[in-house]
Amino acid sequence: MKGMTNTSAVLAHSAAYAEAVQTATRAAAAYYAQGDSALDDDAYDRLVRLIEAYEQEHPDEVLPDSPTGKVAGGAAVGDVPHTAAMLSLDNVFSAEQFATWTASLERRLGRPVERWSVEPKLDGLAVAARYRQGRLVRLITRGDGTAGEDVSHAVGTIVGLPGELTEPATFEVRGEVLMTTEQFEKANAVRTEHGGEPFANPRNGAAGTLRAKDRPYTVEMTFFAYGALPLPGSGELGEGLGEWTHSDILRRVAALGVHTAADTAVPPRTAATVQEVQARVEEIAALRPELPFGIDGIVVKADSAEDQREAGAGSRAPRWAIAYKLPAVEKVTRLIAVEWNVGRTGIIAPRAVLEPVEIDGSTVTYATLHNPADITRRDLRLGDQVMVYKAGDIIPRIEAPVAHLRTGEEQPIAFPEACPQCGSEIDASEQRWRCVRGRNCRVVASIAYAVGRDQLDIEGLGTTRVVQLVDAGLVTDFADLFTLTREQLLTLDRMGETSADNLLAGIDRARTQPLSRVLAALGVRGTGRSMSRRIARHFATMDHLRAADADAVQRVEGIGVEKAPVIVAELAELGPLIAKLVAAGVNMTEPGATPPAEAEEEAAAGPTGPLGGMTVVVTGAMTGPLEKLSRNQMNEVIERAGGKASSSVSKRTSLVVAGENAGSKRAKAEDLGVRIATPDEFAVMVADALPTS
Ligand SMILES: NC(=O)c1ccc[n+]([C@@H]2O[C@H](COP(=O)([O-])OP(=O)(O)OC[C@H]3O[C@@H](n4cnc5c(N)ncnc54)[C@H](O)[C@@H]3O)[C@@H](O)[C@H]2O)c1
Numbered sequence: 042m043k044g045m046t047n048t049s050a051v052l053a054h055s056a057a058y059a060e061a062v063q064t065a066t067r068a069a070a071a072y073y074a075q076g077d078s079a080l081d082d083d084a085y086d087r088l089v090r091l092i093e094a095y096e097q098e099h100p101d102e103v104l105p106d107s108p109t110g111k112v113a114g115g116a117a118v119g120d121v122p123h124t125a126a127m128l129s130l131d132n133v134f135s136a137e138q139f140a141t142w143t144a145s146l147e148r149r150l151g152r153p154v155e156r157w158s159v160e161p162k163l164d165g166l167a168v169a170a171r172y173r174q175g176r177l178v179r180l181i182t183r184g185d186g187t188a189g190e191d192v193s194h195a196v197g198t199i200v201g202l203p204g205e206l207t208e209p210a211t212f213e214v215r216g217e218v219l220m221t222t223e224q225f226e227k228a229n230a231v232r233t234e235h236g237g238e239p240f241a242n243p244r245n246g247a248a249g250t251l252r253a254k255d256r257p258y259t260v261e262m263t264f265f266a267y268g269a270l271p272l273p274g275s276g277e278l279g280e281g282l283g284e285w286t287h288s289d290i291l292r293r294v295a296a297l298g299v300h301t302a303a304d305t306a307v308p309p310r311t312a313a314t315v316q317e318v319q320a321r322v323e324e325i326a327a328l329r330p331e332l333p334f335g336i337d338g339i340v341v342k343a344d345s346a347e348d349q350r351e352a353g354a355g356s357r358a359p360r361w362a363i364a365y366k367l368p369a370v371e372k373v374t375r376l377i378a379v380e381w382n383v384g385r386t387g388i389i390a391p392r393a394v395l396e397p398v399e400i401d402g403s404t405v406t407y408a409t410l411h412n413p414a415d416i417t418r419r420d421l422r423l424g425d426q427v428m429v430y431k432a433g434d435i436i437p438r439i440e441a442p443v444a445h446l447r448t449g450e451e452q453p454i455a456f457p458e459a460c461p462q463c464g465s466e467i468d469a470s471e472q473r474w475r476c477v478r479g480r481n482c483r484v485v486a487s488i489a490y491a492v493g494r495d496q497l498d499i500e501g502l503g504t505t506r507v508v509q510l511v512d513a514g515l516v517t518d519f520a521d522l523f524t525l526t527r528e529q530l531l532t533l534d535r536m537g538e539t540s541a542d543n544l545l546a547g548i549d550r551a552r553t554q555p556l557s558r559v560l561a562a563l564g565v566r567g568t569g570r571s572m573s574r575r576i577a578r579h580f581a582t583m584d585h586l587r588a589a590d591a592d593a594v595q596r597v598e599g600i601g602v603e604k605a606p607v608i609v610a611e612l613a614e615l616g617p618l619i620a621k622l623v624a625a626g627v628n629m630t631e632p633g634a635t636p637p638a639e640a641e642e643e644a645a646a647g648p649t650g651p652l653g654g655m656t657v658v659v660t661g662a663m664t665g666p667l668e669k670l671s672r673n674q675m676n677e678v679i680e681r682a683g684g685k686a687s688s689s690v691s692k693r694t695s696l697v698v699a700g701e702n703a704g705s706k707r708a709k710a711e712d713l714g715v716r717i718a719t720p721d722e723f724a725v726m727v728a729d730a731l732p733t734s
């Protein structure tokens with residue numbers, strides 16, 4: 042099966058062909074029934090193309106089960122006959138294939154197509170809606186194309202399909218029922234509230250909702266008309282339809298009050314030439330990510346009734362229309378890991394980590410998993426091949442594991458036994474798990490983080506202690522630590538006099554930590570340890586930092602246009618906490634650093650420090666007193682000595698420190714006549730700026 046879904050493969054013999062037909066039939070049955078096919082649409086379409094190619098070479102071997110040449114409805118075939126067959130569409134996947142198709146249509150007609158109509162291919166379910174005297178009397182699914190299921194019970198839940206037209210017309214409207222992104226999100230919210238399983242994608246949502254009868258809740262869908270035909274007894278308001286152009290029919294249907302794509306960002310348009318069609322196809326494809334509903338392609342139709350009649354139809358699809366397919370928004374990829382994230386209110390939500398996969402123009406690495414029950418219900422395992430759905434700005438989601446692709450190496454997914462953020466107990470009594478500390482979970486976690494070794498480094502203040510302090514109401518943020526009293530500490534369980542004194546001493550020491558560590562403790566998003574150090578050294582004091590706008594923050598090396606405003610905004614948000622820290626006497630300066638304005642003045646007044654105004658490049662292995670220094674530490678030394686560290690040698694380089702095995706940079710410095718120093722010589726120059734330990 043694996044080889045068969047590969048585009049470059051061909052079906053070599055009848056056994057391979059038979060297996061391919063079986064795989065496709067099984068996939069289609071699952072696809073139309075529960076929407077849990079083992080193949081994504083791209084893979085299915087490739088498989089069908091292989092089958093088609095084989096059948097063309099071996100016309101007498103065509104199996105009756107073959108998906109070619111028929112409308113596939115899966116198992117869900119109904120018993121209401123259609124007035125005229127409800128066909129599917131043939132596909133093309135490229136401009137070349139499209140050109141071939143138009144040429145063959147025009148050859149068949151013996152003349153150019155008079156006019157084209159180009160419209161979005163809506164990704165939902167085809168239905169036929171019968172109106173008599175302006176009243177909607179019956180709603181039928183496509184089924185196998187000759188008969189469908191009666192789904193009239195859904196009338197009233199479908200936006201755009203009115204129960205009453207603006208005129209008493211008798212005719213049949215055909216179109217697509219789908220869920221918009223908004224309806225899909227709403228439907229899933231309602232469903233999960235009722236203890237149901239969320240829909241995997243809008244198409245499944247529409248299919249399931251259309252056929253469901255006895256739900257205790259209703260969810261909304263949307264109808265888009267893309268055609269109409271007369272019914273017996275149509276009379277003058279519907280009879281002429283057979284002679285109308287496709288675009289006139291759409292206008293007529295819209296005038297009667299039925300929804301079409303005319304009011305969307307991708308309205309049906311006519312085009313005179315194949316080039317014009319191609320341009321419109323590209324326009325619609327480019328708009329796809331922003332549309333509030335899903336499309337899986339663009340439908341191109343001959344617009345005139347005469348062209349349509351003369352082109353005719355095959356058993357599966359009309360010859361006057363084609364679906365220009367867009368890349369699928371569902372792909373199969375591997376589930377690598379599950380992360381557990383704790384939200385603001387203490388909700389613990391699983392998130393899938395995926396083997397990166399390209400979907401709809403972006404790389405998907407994470408997908409939502411809703412809740413632990415969802416994992417159990419779907420029987421997901423680590424290492425599983427899963428179907429992932431992503432369209433527009435919908436959060437990517439996992440549809441289902443592809444069970445028959447399992448190798449036996451898959452591992453069960455471990456559920457957390459304690460809150461992954463603060464270590465507290467988990468309340469698992471509801472579908473959505475929650476940390477028992479609720480909103481305090483985040484408080485505990487942020488304090489525990491702030492006092493950690495790489496931040497304020499307060500010894501003897503582990504998570505258990507923090508939980509105690511928070512539960513006792515003694516602290517609500519880490520600034521409160523600095524005003525704790527001995528008496529308060531002594532009220533805590535397992536807190537003796539010695540521990541209380543030790544803790545107070547630790548807190549006191551933290552008061553004098555450099556600004557860089559305070560910044561790290563604040564946990565400003567997007568600034569790790571080394572970034573906090575760089576910011577602190579650049580601004581020297583919290584006041585200078587807080588007075589800086591995005592432009593000024595961007596002057597710190599490594600902070601770009603995107604990060605700078607985020608940092609400014611977060612610092613503003615942290616204002617009250619920072620004020621509290623200042624009031625508690627916490628140090629807000631970086632020892633040895635000079636504020637930017639003064640630094641500029643100094644630079645203008647001339648170089649200071651042994652490397653003042655110099656650009657220095659370090660290359661090769663350091664020896665002697667510099668041996669233990671990382672490149673990052675070397676750069677720190679250079680900056681402390683007043684120089685600027687750079688990684689490439691140019692005419693503007695003032696000095697190259699060339700250690701053992703220095704290569705091209707040294708050679709280049711020699712070429713350019715740039716001054717070169719050995720590590721030992723350099724160590725002497727910057728002796729005062731070297732780290733003390
Ligand atoms: N993954 C799988 O296992 C699997 C299995 C079966 C089918 N499929 C997918 O379904 C496709 C075939 O399904 P299909 O036969 O329903 O055909 P289709 O969805 O490719 O195209 C025909 C349908 O397009 C719809 N449509 C949307 N907009 C339209 C418009 N403006 N004008 C006319 N029709 C419009 C109609 O409902 C029509 O029935 C395959 O190409 C494949 O992508 C996937």
Ligand SMILES: [Zn+2]
Nearest residue numbers: 460463476482
């Ligand atoms: Zn917690």
